[in-house]
Ligand code: BG6
């Protein structure tokens with residue numbers, strides 16, 4: 001990293017801590033657990049997989065999988081049971097879990113997006129903000145199409161265009177690139193501790209909702225997306 005880039009990153013991170021002073025031009029949304037309740041469907045699919053392996057799996061365990069890639073999630077589930085399996089078997093298990101999850105996704109419709117989420121996205125667009133998805137999921141586009149949200153976003157950065165999952169900032173940095181904005185011009189909305197870490201590491205201000213609201217360094221804690229437009233307007 002050059003001295004100049006280093007300076008830019010420092011000032012962006014200072015800005016993340018004092019997020020209210022920024023002029024925001026874009027918002028990057030995590031998908032699972034922020035815009036739709038697919039976190040619950042992930043829980044059901046991982047529960048079934050863990051059950052088949054005889055591994056106890058709780059909702060608190062599921063919180064550790066938020067924002068984490070499918071392969072890393074499987075490693076966490078296996079570690080809960082002290083299970084050791086070959087790489088080939090891991091691929092089979094991850095694929096089985098995904099097939100279960102995809103069957104659950106089939107049931108999703110536009111009704112799975114709450115009026116609060118739709119209103120917040122509509123208000124942000126009316127304010128002229130650029131909107132993107134920043135999700136570790138390889139199913140993100142399928143979900144956006146199922147619930148009819150894809151057209152509201154200017155860009156989608158997801159598990160298909162990254163090599164490192166959250167807490168690495170790659171997915172958000174790509175999203176900002178797609179929006180042609182700098183991290184300092186964007187805020188991230190997250191429900192995962194790993195996602196908040198990723199946003200802050202990338203120099204973004206970050207809203208924390210649900211499980212992420214307990215992150216000690218999150219820029220703004222919110223109870224619902226209705227709070228986002230007012231904060232962004234500053
Ligand atoms: C994230 C979820 O959005 O996507 C994680 O919070 C999940 O729980 C990850 O493991 C990968 O999802 P997928 O759909 O590619 O298995």
Ligand code: MG
Pocket residue numbers: 030031032033034066067190191192
């Ligand atoms: Mg999430």
